[in-house]
Amino acid sequence: MSDVARAAGVSTMTVSNVVNDRPGVSAEVRRRVLRQLADSGYRMNVSARNLRSGHSGVIGLAVPGHDVPYFGSLAMHIAREADQRGYRVAVEQTGAQEAGEVAAIQFSRAMDYDGLILSIVGMDLEKLEVAPTFPIVLLGERENPTAADHVSMANREGSRAAVEHLREQGARRIAFIGGPDTPDQTIHSLRLGGYRSALEQAGLGVDPALLFDASEVTMESGRLAGHRLAREIRSARQEGRPAPDAAFAITDTVAFGALRGLADHGVTVPEDLLLVGFDDIPEAAFMVPALSSVAPDLAWTARRAVELLLERIGASGRPGGAESRQVREETIPWSLEVRESSTPVRSQQGSVPVPGAEHTEGSAMAEQDAFLVAQTPPSSSTSTGDAS
Amino acid sequence: MSDVARAAGVSTMTVSNVVNDRPGVSAEVRRRVLRQLADSGYRMNVSARNLRSGHSGVIGLAVPGHDVPYFGSLAMHIAREADQRGYRVAVEQTGAQEAGEVAAIQFSRAMDYDGLILSIVGMDLEKLEVAPTFPIVLLGERENPTAADHVSMANREGSRAAVEHLREQGARRIAFIGGPDTPDQTIHSLRLGGYRSALEQAGLGVDPALLFDASEVTMESGRLAGHRLAREIRSARQEGRPAPDAAFAITDTVAFGALRGLADHGVTVPEDLLLVGFDDIPEAAFMVPALSSVAPDLAWTARRAVELLLERIGASGRPGGAESRQVREETIPWSLEVRESSTPVRSQQGSVPVPGAEHTEGSAMAEQDAFLVAQTPPSSSTSTGDAS
DNA sequence: TTGTATGCGTTATCAT
DNA sequence: ATGATAACGCATACAA
Numbered sequence: 001m002s003d004v005a006r007a008a009g010v011s012t013m014t015v016s017n018v019v020n021d022r023p024g025v026s027a028e029v030r031r032r033v034l035r036q037l038a039d040s041g042y043r044m045n046v047s048a049r050n051l052r053s054g055h056s057g058v059i060g061l062a063v064p065g066h067d068v069p070y071f072g073s074l075a076m077h078i079a080r081e082a083d084q085r086g087y088r089v090a091v092e093q094t095g096a097q098e099a100g101e102v103a104a105i106q107f108s109r110a111m112d113y114d115g116l117i118l119s120i121v122g123m124d125l126e127k128l129e130v131a132p133t134f135p136i137v138l139l140g141e142r143e144n145p146t147a148a149d150h151v152s153m154a155n156r157e158g159s160r161a162a163v164e165h166l167r168e169q170g171a172r173r174i175a176f177i178g179g180p181d182t183p184d185q186t187i188h189s190l191r192l193g194g195y196r197s198a199l200e201q202a203g204l205g206v207d208p209a210l211l212f213d214a215s216e217v218t219m220e221s222g223r224l225a226g227h228r229l230a231r232e233i234r235s236a237r238q239e240g241r242p243a244p245d246a247a248f249a250i251t252d253t254v255a256f257g258a259l260r261g262l263a264d265h266g267v268t269v270p271e272d273l274l275l276v277g278f279d280d281i282p283e284a285a286f287m288v289p290a291l292s293s294v295a296p297d298l299a300w301t302a303r304r305a306v307e308l309l310l311e312r313i314g315a316s317g318r319p320g321g322a323e324s325r326q327v328r329e330e331t332i333p334w335s336l337e338v339r340e341s342s343t344p345v346r347s348q349q350g351s352v353p354v355p356g357a358e359h360t361e362g363s364a365m366a367e368q369d370a371f372l373v374a375q376t377p378p379s380s381s382t383s384t385g386d387a388s
Numbered sequence: 389m390s391d392v393a394r395a396a397g398v399s400t401m402t403v404s405n406v407v408n409d410r411p412g413v414s415a416e417v418r419r420r421v422l423r424q425l426a427d428s429g430y431r432m433n434v435s436a437r438n439l440r441s442g443h444s445g446v447i448g449l450a451v452p453g454h455d456v457p458y459f460g461s462l463a464m465h466i467a468r469e470a471d472q473r474g475y476r477v478a479v480e481q482t483g484a485q486e487a488g489e490v491a492a493i494q495f496s497r498a499m500d501y502d503g504l505i506l507s508i509v510g511m512d513l514e515k516l517e518v519a520p521t522f523p524i525v526l527l528g529e530r531e532n533p534t535a536a537d538h539v540s541m542a543n544r545e546g547s548r549a550a551v552e553h554l555r556e557q558g559a560r561r562i563a564f565i566g567g568p569d570t571p572d573q574t575i576h577s578l579r580l581g582g583y584r585s586a587l588e589q590a591g592l593g594v595d596p597a598l599l600f601d602a603s604e605v606t607m608e609s610g611r612l613a614g615h616r617l618a619r620e621i622r623s624a625r626q627e628g629r630p631a632p633d634a635a636f637a638i639t640d641t642v643a644f645g646a647l648r649g650l651a652d653h654g655v656t657v658p659e660d661l662l663l664v665g666f667d668d669i670p671e672a673a674f675m676v677p678a679l680s681s682v683a684p685d686l687a688w689t690a691r692r693a694v695e696l697l698l699e700r701i702g703a704s705g706r707p708g709g710a711e712s713r714q715v716r717e718e719t720i721p722w723s724l725e726v727r728e729s730s731t732p733v734r735s736q737q738g739s740v741p742v743p744g745a746e747h748t749e750g751s752a753m754a755e756q757d758a759f760l761v762a763q764t765p766p767s768s769s770t771s772t773g774d775a776s
Numbered sequence: 777t778t779g780t781a782t783g784c785g786t787t788a789t790c791a792t
Numbered sequence: 793a794t795g796a797t798a799a800c801g802c803a804t805a806c807a808a
Contacts, residue, residue: 001801011779016803024777047438048801051784056435058478066454066463066479067670075454079481090446090478091454093467219674260674282455286607286648288676389785399795404787414793436785439800 001042008036019044058088059309060113066093069253069281071119074139077302078117085310087114094119115309135312137305141185149308149328151301155187158294159194160201161336162248162276165292167202169342171246171274174199175232176206177225177258178250179215188215191250191278210244219257222249226261233267246274246342252281252293255341259287275341289340297333304330389430396424407432447697448501449479457641457669459507462527465690466505473698475502482507503697523700525693529573537696537716539689543575546682547582548589549724550636550664553680555590557730559634559662562587563620564594565613565646566638567603576603579638579666598632607645610637614649621655634662634730640669640681643729647675663729677728685721692718 001019005012010029017025018033025033036042050056061078063071079089090113115135138150166174176195179188196206212229214221229247236243249255255277259269269275269289277284280295308328389407393400398417405413406421413421424430438444449466451459467477478501503523526538554562564583567576584594600617602609617635624631637643643665647657657663657677665672668683696716 012801013780013803014778017778020803026777029777045439045801047435047444048784049803050435051433051439051786051800052802052804054784065460066467067457067460069455069457069460072453072455072457072460075479076481079454088480090480091463092476092478093464219670223674256671257674260676260678263676282607283644283671286611286645288648288651290648400785401787401796402794405794408787412793417793433785436800437787439784439802440786440788442800 004033004036004040004042007040008032055114055313057086058090058113059306059313060116061089061091062094062116062118063091064094064119066091069283070251070279073282074119074298074302077298078306081302081306085306087306087310115313117305117309135309137309137312139301139305141187141190149312151305151308151330151332153296154331154334155190156194156197158278158296158334158336159191159248160198161194162278162292162294163195163198164201165336165338166246166248166274166276166342167198169246169274169344173207173210173242173244173246175210175212175229175244175247176250177212177214177222177229177247177254179217180213187217187250191248195248212247214250214254214258217251217254219253219260222251222254222257222259223261223264224257225254226258226267227264229258229273230262230265230267233272234265244273247276249275249277252277252279252284252291255291255293256283256287259289259291259341269341270344274344276336277341280337284337285339287341292339292342293337295335295337297335301332392421392424392428392430395428396421443502443701445474446476446478446501447694447701448504449477450482450504450506451479452482452507454479454481457671458639458667461670462507462686462689465686466694469690469694473694475694475698503701505693505697523697525697525700527689527693529575529578537700539693539696539718539720541684542719542722543578544582544585546666546684546722546724547579547636548586549582550666550680550682551583551586552589553724553726554634554636554662554664554730555586557634557662557732561595561598561630561632561634563598563600563617563632563635564638565600565602565610565617565635565642567605568601575605575638579636583636600635602638602642602646605639605642607641607648610639610642610645610647611649611652612645613642614646614655615652617646617661618650618653618655621660622653632661635664637663637665640665640667640672640679643679643681644671644675647679647729657729658732662732664724665729668725672725673727675729680727680730681725683723683725685723689720 001015002012005015008015008029010033014025014029015033015037016022018030019037046056059082061075063075065071075089075091079091082089115137117137117139120138120140136148138148139152141152141155163174174195176192178191179186181192182189192211199206209232212225212232214225229244233243247258249258255275259275262269262273267273275291277291277293280293284291284293308330389400389403393403396403396417398421402413402417403421403425404410406418407425434444447470449463451463453459463477463479467479470477503525505525505527508526508528524536526536527540529540529543551562562583564580566579567574569580570577580599587594597620600613600620602613617632621631635646637646643663647663650657650661655661663679665679665681668681672679672681696718
């Protein structure tokens with residue numbers, strides 16, 4: 001910058017003013033400086049500016065893994081949202097849910113970010129020893145005991161709606177594919193809670209034989225659970241007892257794996273079994289069969305998360321700043337997307353290579369739409385959440 | 389740091405030495421400083437350190453979209469690789485392939501990174517006006533005219549192997565699902581080139597009627613292509629001319645969409661049509677049917693990309709640094725993963741809810757393995773690439 | 777409208 | 793083994 005100043009015959013301060021487009025610079029001088037700026041190929045040293053200004057203009061986003069579709073989709077929305085507010089988003093992965101360690105790493109790593117949006121998955125919130133001065137917004141499970149803002153998923157309500165929907169579709173023995181129940185609030189315990197509450201409302205209890213473990217929340221664990229579920233269906237039918245006729249998977253990713261696992265054993269969805277997932281990842285609508293899913297409003301989530309974080313960043317400078325602000329807790333609006341996987345078929349489609357009806361691109365689109373919004377969600381499953 | 393120094397009765401320099409674990413500090417003093425460090429809750433100011441050291445310890449990774457599975461997978465590998473070398477990775481999304489603009493944005497944004505790994509998709513490399521002093525490694529298409537290191541996909545070879553494989557499986561009319569041919573090197577033109585070259589080697593030409601557009605490289609565009617392909621199959625059969633019996637999709641994501649589009653019209657894979665994709669995204673093995681795919685070695689890719697970038701970062705300080713180093717061009721090793729989607733079935737599995745054979749978890753695993761490595765890739769499709 | 781002095785938190789260098 | 797000093801590149805405060 002001093003080079004540019006010398007070449008333009010002004011002081012570095014004037015150059016700084018030009019670069020940052022501040023008023024108080026004559027048009028003539030500005031022109032000269034701009035010219036020099038271009039010629040010299042000058043570029044701001046961001047570190048120096050950060051050092052001086054005390055902020056970096058980037059917010060961090062910590063997700064469990066870059067390769068998890070749900071978080072990929074979330075990251076996209078958050079990046080879009082932050083862009084609009086002049087912030088950059090740097091996405092990091094926490095690797096897994098190794099509570100304390102990962103959280104600590106995340107935190108220390110985030111020190112040069114202005115703030116952090118942290119997706120916690122199955123991690124003990126108590127272990128999150130966040131310095132109360134650092135702006136953080138938590139994303140994820142419900143009922144947050146920490147002193148940090150929190151945008152939370154309606155895990156219980158969403159899961160309940162999914163199971164109620166399955167019952168409305170005629171399902172009588174509904175399996176749960178997910179992790180074990182735990183005292184602390186994890187994705188597993190909460191969504192299992194919703195499953196239980198739907199059953200209890202129908203006057204039923206949870207049959208342990210209908211709980212199929214997929215604690216890892218991966219496609220592979222879903223597949224293995226699918227294998228076990230298929231075997232249970234077979235056994236039940238052979239032994240003449242009622243077989244599972246539906247399943248709620250804790251995650252679309254798990255559901256995807258389960259779909260594969262069931263197929264491995266010749267069990268088809270929705271003919272043999274109805275299936276609903278959670279997250280409504282972009283892939284859900286494209287699976288065969290298209291996967292019904294509890295769909296959190298990701299655009300809303302991204303907007304609120306960024307807004308809350310920016311508010312806290314703004315407050316963290318001023319007296320009685322970040323630490324004293326009241327903690328906010330908001331719940332993500334959601335809906336239930338009903339697709340093929342939970343819609344009992346009237347007549348088997350079969351593998352007919354040549355469809356009977358004529359199809360143009362337009363009619364194909366219409367057909368596709370019919371698949372995507374096959375059915376209006378029941379009233380209990382419409383959007384909810386306090387978008388305060 | 390000066391607070392800590394004062395409290396510990398030493399100089400800031402000594403504190404710095406302790407913090408950075410440098411030699412030349414007596415055990416006694418180190419203990420005292422460490423204690424103060426802990427008590428005071430001190431944390432390094434990264435901006436200041438960066439200002440002083442001249443580098444940030446962060447490398448950027450620019451991908452088209454956070455929500456593209458292939459790049460999610462890639463990001464995961466790169467993050468792992470960089471971690472091992474003490475670097476952090478910040479992932480940003482370029483939004484799309486808007487050549488010049490996006491590249492410029494990326495570049496300016498990357499200024500406080502030590503370097504950038506840039507995934508270019510369908511973007512004109514010529515438009516990438518990169519300041520030759522900034523360390524960049526390009527990831528993506530082949531034959532790079534820019535003055536930057538480049539780790540490239542074996543687009544032609546991989547595509548050719550896929551199509552050859554389809555022919556070996558008995559396919560006679562192989563469709564291409566992807567974007568249009570262009571003079572410049574895009575993912576479309578290159579993979580189409582491989583498709584063409586495989587056909588020509590078999591003494592055939594490219595039939596324009598077998599080119600199904602999916603230029604957007606999304607699930608949705610794949611689905612629409614699937615619709616058109618299904619209609620072509622129907623028409624051909626009705627009119628008694630040979631129908632497409634296989635397809636090569638430019639990307640697994642497109643293949644996934646195509647699978648859905650075909651299913652919309654009752655066309656099943658592999659019974660009615662064989663299908664191979666490209667990228668071998670994690671989902672490929674879990675699709676029903678499991679998707680055959682050209683599988684680039686992502687771990688290798690990540691390692692080389694990071695290594696090349698770090699070399700260039702290292703050189704950029706020294707005299708005759710980054711700009712003068714010779715540009716490196718390497719090709720990613722790959723293999724062909726053959727799965728169900730390109731394996732003609734002997735006897736139709738059908739939708740039998742109760743499999744005949746007994747299944748334990750173990751035998752289920754065995755069955756799964758059988759699916760995953762259903763067949764050894766032909767010799768022409770084994771790993772290749774100059775891992776120099 | 778423009779310039780000067782000063783300091784942000786850290787580390788390299790040189791001295792002790 | 794430890795400390796004093798200067799400097800990294802910029803922006804705030806104030807003087808001119």
